[in-house]
Amino acid sequence: MQEPNPHVHPYVGLRPYRREESALFYGREREAQEVATLWQATGLTVLYGASGVGKTSLLHAGVLPLLDPERTDVLPVARIGSHLAPSESGGNPYVVALLSSWDPELGPARLATLTISEYLRLRPEHTDLYGDPVPTLAAIDQAEEIFHGSPRLEKERKAFLEQLATAVRTHPGLHVLLSLREEYLFLVLPYERPIGQGSRARFHLHPLTPEKAREAIRKPLGHTRRTITPAAADLLIDELRTVNFVNELGETSTIQLDTVEPIQLQVVCSALWASLPEEVTEITEDHARLYAQVEEFLFEFYKHTISDVALEHRVPANEIRFWMRNVFITEHGTRNAVYEGLRTTQGMPNEVVRALEDRHLLRAEQRLGIRWYELTHDRLIGPVSRSDSPESSLREARLALEEQNYEGASRLADAAVRAADAGASWVRAEAAEIFASVAAARGEILTARRYCEEAAGIFAERQRFDGVARALTTDGLLWLAQGDPTRAIERISAALNWAPNDVAARIALAEALLKSGTPKAADAVINGLPSDLAQQTWKKLRDPT
Known part of the structure; x- marks a missing residue:
């Protein structure tokens, strides 16, 4: 039995598990074994599932450790999007991205001259103990990046996929695994037969069952000095499975879901671990109740994610939260789905929406060629439904005004009014000042003057x-x-x-x-x-x- 390590953090939080953390990865043993078997047996394996369901973790910490290095030649897991960039030396950017993932030491000039098949021919042959060649296993993680790139690279994208199919045909030992979000599965279908050469399989990765979620909570602690009681683990799972719906009459109904989202489980367990006092060695139900504030943990996850996206795309965080709350939650307190426009989705730039999808707040689905978005899970309805403080929204609105983001300033001022208590007329007055500035910037002078009169009147009443x-x-x-x-x-x-x-x-x-x-x-x-x-x-x- 492995000795407990006081420095081990048993939960990884938001990021995926790494290969070297396989000893902490639990709850996916069956899935990892099935994917490993399919990958070694078929020309093409497609691993797909919803955003945040744990595909990357499964591949790195679950599947790779099961592959016998004496019987397989495993190439480094590739990411096309992280290496995709125009090359001064020319060449197909998708091919260059793939080969640079496999062999970072090769320079851009050399990479630009190689096809996938040529690169594989240059590699030394790997054989088993009997001198027979072993299968070459190549995985592309987040393979949806291949399919939703720039339309200007459509020709290069098709040429890349043709090269991949040629490589499988000319190298019988090559087995390809594509890991991608389920909404992109339909884009892979035309390429399954040519890449798989008649040997292909799909594996749909689902959220965790309550039983497997218990393993993911309990077993990583075996590498630490702490344990957790069954009652405490069950409490965490029940909290993550429980969703409250509030209708327009204020009536609340509660349902319990059949599954647990892995990313939410990791967020909550990681935050609980960090919250526990140093002297705690057994996590009891009382500890879970006291320190595992699931709703607060998820809300902090939501806020931090929004802040990161806001900073990256220079959009006020309050504006994104206001948009999330009003677009993705119905008046009945349930999830709402909206479709992606040409440049914006319900007024929010598409690049912001896709960033929220990348960070597991939203999930996408293709319906009749149209991309639809909704919250990744009902469990996020509560955190997303929370209103920002009026002061926070007004502050963000003024910053938006300074940046001449008039639409955003108006939305944030409106959010402040909605979030204010009935007696907080000062919020309406300060919002009216902002509405006046927005109207003036748009040349709507009479409207601006009317807002000035409203603001002056309320301020006078409040002295x-x-x-x-x-x-x-x-x-x-x-x-x-x-x-x-x-x-x-x-x-x-x-x-x-x-x-x-x-x-x-x-x-x-x-x-x-x-x-x-x-x-x-x-x-x-x-x-x-x-x-x-x-x-x-x-x-x-x-x-x-």
Whole structure:
């Protein structure tokens, strides 16, 4: 029996298992054995399943360790997308990507000159103890990257698949495994026969059963100083299988699903492990109840994933969360499916949507040639349904305004209003300020002015004098932009009656006075500012560029 290692982290969290972590990989023994057998016996094996179901983990930590190095010649698992890039030396980019995964030491110039068959012929032959050649096993993980690339590479993509089929035909010992998301399976069908050369198989990887989920929780702990009681493991599984639905009347119904999503299991177990006090050696049901806040763990996973995507694609995180909540959850509290447009999906850029799919928040399905998205699992309905705080949404809305993302600013301000308590009228007032700025940027002056009036009225009721001054100043600048400095002076002067020391209002008044032909009056207003600010203001007003 292996000695416990105090430094071992038994759960991997969001990332897939690696080859060297096979000792921690449990719950997939049957699937790993079946895939290993199929791969060695057929020309083409297609391993497919939903996003986040554990295909990469199964391949690396489950299947590869079962392959006898004395009886198989296993090439490194390839990823086309991670190596796909235009080559200055020419060559088919898909072929170059595959060969560079197999042989990173070969330079781009050499890779560009080789076909798949030529590369395989150059490799030394591997034989068994009796001198007979052993099968060559080649796997391409996340093979959907081959099929949903740029349309400009369609010719190269077809040539690559033809080369792969030729390689299997001319090298009888070559066995190919393609691992991909199930929604792309239909794209592989035309190539199954030529690549498999009449010898082909498919394996559908499903989520974990409760029994296998228990193994995935309990057995990795055998490499640590901790154990977990059956009751504690069952509690975690039941939490992950339980989904609450809330309809538009506020009525809640609960159902228990038959399976557990591997990625959610890893998220929860990894977070529980990190939360336990150092002195805990047996994880009991009480520990699970106290530290395994499943809903909170999933919500943190959801938030961090959204934040990563937001940062990567420069879209406000609150805007993505608002979009997720309103697009993928129905008024009955169930999952909703929407189709992908040419450039956007329900207003969100498609590259953002695909990034959310890559990170296992969304799953895609092809229906009659159209790509549809939905949440990966009902268990995510709760975390996605949570509203962001009004303060957070307003903050993100102002940042969107600064970046001239007017559509996003408007959506986020609307999200703030929806999330606010009934008595929080200040949220509506600040949102109205944002709506006014958006309308003004779009040239909808009357709409902008109406929002300014609304904001000023609410701020006045709440005795938020700074807010009243901001709204009236914005209204005055709208009049000024329309060429009416007299009305502008009237509105901005009213703003200063509410907040006499408001710097923005003073600068706006100086600008209106200057444009009305009364520079001395403007000078008097500016001279009332601190000297440095007065100089900057004069420079800005006299030389706007």
